[in-house]
Amino acid sequence: MKYLHLIWANLFRKKTRSLLTVLSIVVAFLLFGMLDAVRVAFTVRDSLEGASRLVVSSKLSIIQPLPYADLAQIQRIPGVEAVAFANWFGGIYQDRKNFFANFAVSNNYLDLYPEFVMPEDQKQTFMATRTGAVVGRNLAKRFGWKIGDKIPLQATIFPHKSTGNTWTFDLVGIFHARDSSNANQEDQMIFHYDYFDEGRTFGNGTVGWYMVKIADPRHTSQIAQTIDHLYANSVAETKTQTEKQFNLDFAKQLGDIGLIVSSIMGAVLFTILLLTGNTMSQAVRERIPEYAVLKTIGFSNQTVLWLVLGEALLMIALGGVFGLGLSVLGADALSAAFRGGVFQVAVQTWLSGSVLMVVLGLAVGFPPALRAMRLRIVDALSGH
Amino acid sequence: MNNNDNLVNIRGVTKSYQRAKQKVEVLHGIDIDIARGDFLALMGPSGSGKTTLLNLIGGLDKPSAGSINVAGTRIDQLSSGELARWRASNVGFVFQFYNLLPMLSALKNVELPLLLTGLSGTERRRNAEVALRLVNLGDRTQHKPKELSGGQEQRVAIARAIVSDPTLLICDEPTGDLDRHTADEILGLLQVLNREHGKTIVMVTHDPKAAEFAHRQLHLDKGTLAKSANNGG
Numbered sequence: 173m174k175y176l177h178l179i180w181a182n183l184f185r186k187k188t189r190s191l192l193t194v195l196s197i198v199v200a201f202l203l204f205g206m207l208d209a210v211r212v213a214f215t216v217r218d219s220l221e222g223a224s225r226l227v228v229s230s231k232l233s234i235i236q237p238l239p240y241a242d243l244a245q246i247q248r249i250p251g252v253e254a255v256a257f258a259n260w261f262g263g264i265y266q267d268r269k270n271f272f273a274n275f276a277v278s279n280n281y282l283d284l285y286p287e288f289v290m291p292e293d294q295k296q297t298f299m300a301t302r303t304g305a306v307v308g309r310n311l312a313k314r315f316g317w318k319i320g321d322k323i324p325l326q327a328t329i330f331p332h333k334s335t336g337n338t339w340t341f342d343l344v345g346i347f348h349a350r351d352s353s354n355a356n357q358e359d360q361m362i363f364h365y366d367y368f369d370e371g372r373t374f375g376n377g378t379v380g381w382y383m384v385k386i387a388d389p390r391h392t393s394q395i396a397q398t399i400d401h402l403y404a405n406s407v408a409e410t411k412t413q414t415e416k417q418f419n420l421d422f423a424k425q426l427g428d429i430g431l432i433v434s435s436i437m438g439a440v441l442f443t444i445l446l447l448t449g450n451t452m453s454q455a456v457r458e459r460i461p462e463y464a465v466l467k468t469i470g471f472s473n474q475t476v477l478w479l480v481l482g483e484a485l486l487m488i489a490l491g492g493v494f495g496l497g498l499s500v501l502g503a504d505a506l507s508a509a510f511r512g513g514v515f516q517v518a519v520q521t522w523l524s525g526s527v528l529m530v531v532l533g534l535a536v537g538f539p540p541a542l543r544a545m546r547l548r549i550v551d552a553l554s555g556h
Numbered sequence: 557m558n559n560n561d562n563l564v565n566i567r568g569v570t571k572s573y574q575r576a577k578q579k580v581e582v583l584h585g586i587d588i589d590i591a592r593g594d595f596l597a598l599m600g601p602s603g604s605g606k607t608t609l610l611n612l613i614g615g616l617d618k619p620s621a622g623s624i625n626v627a628g629t630r631i632d633q634l635s636s637g638e639l640a641r642w643r644a645s646n647v648g649f650v651f652q653f654y655n656l657l658p659m660l661s662a663l664k665n666v667e668l669p670l671l672l673t674g675l676s677g678t679e680r681r682r683n684a685e686v687a688l689r690l691v692n693l694g695d696r697t698q699h700k701p702k703e704l705s706g707g708q709e710q711r712v713a714i715a716r717a718i719v720s721d722p723t724l725l726i727c728d729e730p731t732g733d734l735d736r737h738t739a740d741e742i743l744g745l746l747q748v749l750n751r752e753h754g755k756t757i758v759m760v761t762h763d764p765k766a767a768e769f770a771h772r773q774l775h776l777d778k779g780t781l782a783k784s785a786n787n788g789g
Binding site: 178461470472474549550 | 617655
């Protein structure tokens with residue numbers, strides 16, 4: 173500790189250079205924290221405990237449909253209060269870049285989602301209109317839609333029996349989220365399953381997934397097991413999970429999230445290794461005569477080695493801790509922006525981040541530290 | 557071999573360097589005795605080997621042959637780590653260009669050698685303040701080197717050299733970067749340290765006037781002792 177003031181003074185003798193380097197480390201560890209939070213969210217299974225709604229989908233794949241006939245069987249399971257269902261449609265509005273979630277739902281779908289608020293008269297109109305659709309407030313605002321508009325969607329999966337790829341819906345309702353923190357859920361469109369199932373050219377009589385409302389959340393885990401047990405060894409085995417886990421599995425269709433995240437983190441940290449390594453080497457090169465003076469007055473080779481290593485470790489630790497701290501805020505923002513996603517910078521992330529800081533610090537500091545340790549006093553003082 | 561009145565005994569010391577494929581002998585069989593409390597000026601033209609000899613006496617380098625005995629220790633036989641510890645407790649160094657650490661205050665610069673001791677932070681600070689007062693810089697403790705004049709910087713360097721109370725002071729052209737008046741002040745300070753505090757001083761200089769402050773002068777030429785003269789002081 174008695175050398176700390178010496179290390180600190182060395183670290184910030186060229187303030188601009190040091191601050192820029194520390195800032196780049198902050199950004200790297202901010203990314204590390206956030207990306208690791210994403211990785212953890214996608215790899216750790218969400219607990220069933222306490223959930224009041226479950227999603228039942230195919231055990232094989234989220235895109236594999238389930239028989240419509242399952243509905244009645246699931247409804248009969250004790251403890252199940254209500255069952256709704258939905259099917260991904262994947263329609264495009266005008267241009268592929270205008271992506272938003274759109275799916276066909278059962279008539280009781282909105283009953284299971286009291287968090288979506290819509291005027292009663294619009295709800296009634298939706299129930300009475302076969303081609304009716306309702307959209308979230310954000311989506312309506314994004315495309316300037318008003319009630320009464322006709323919305324044509326281009327099918328990417330399910331062509332219409334008579335109109336080809338074009339499906340036309342009548343906008344009859346606009347809902348908003350009861351809680352403003354769920355405003356990101358206002359970016360979706362739902363319409364009637366009956367209209368969809370009658371019109372599509374294949375897959376009739378199947379649904380994408382079931383939503384199950386549980387009467388008593390204390391029995392959620394048991395009910396999930398009962399459902400999956402019911403369809404074990406059948407042609408359409410099921411996987412029952414929380415909505416959050418279902419949403420994450422849905423997002424996983426993009427690819428191997430863990431691999432993508434790890435690759436990005438690897439690239440970022442490798443860049444940091446080169447950047448800070450270069451900074452440290454340059455700093456030590458400039459100070460060779462000073463290390464020679466320290467050795468002249470009696471500092472051992474090992475002490476000089478540790479002074480340089482300590483400086484590298486301190487630099488990485490400063491940026492790393494600050495960056496990880498910021499990533500906590502970043503993960504909160506990510507959670508707010510991602511429907512159903514709960515991203516947290518876990519203790520595990522802090523631990524692996526700390527190990528990473530030490531490894532990076534040693535990797536960055538060791539080459540210049542070795543150089544400082546090995547310098548010959550006489551040569552260094554004479555400028556050789 | 558070792559005379560008890562002598563602090564330094566140098567016998568048959570040679571030093572050679574490898575320059576490319578050529579071996580260059582800088583010192584050829586030097587024999588010198590330096591008495592305890594002596595103030596010796598090493599003089600000679602550039603390339604005569606005086607700085608090399610000074611580095612050997614200060615334990616910064618090792619001879620190719622011969623022996624160097626300082627206060628009963630054969631420093632030519634010490635390992636690198638032992639030499640570092642020996643330097644920390646036995647030798648103070650003063651350089652031509654002061655070689656202070658620019659980001660540290662005068663006080664922190666002077667404290668540096670004390671980091672290698674078991675002293676507490678308070679004791680280190682107190683000793684460094686005493687050393688700075690001894691060189692008349694008690695009011696400049698918090699100044700950084702760039703806020704001091706050349707003479708003041710050299711005083712800080714001298715304070716750093718004496719703060720751990722070494723027996724031997726090694727000075728490599730301590731006035732080479734100073735004007736005449738400031739140089740005389742620094743040399744006067746070295747004289748005080750020699751006379752009143754009993755420090756043995758070995759000083760390399762090109763300046764005959766600086767050499768007059770020493771007790772005696774040794775002249776080196778092409779790696780051998782050319783002549784020796786007492787100043788009668």
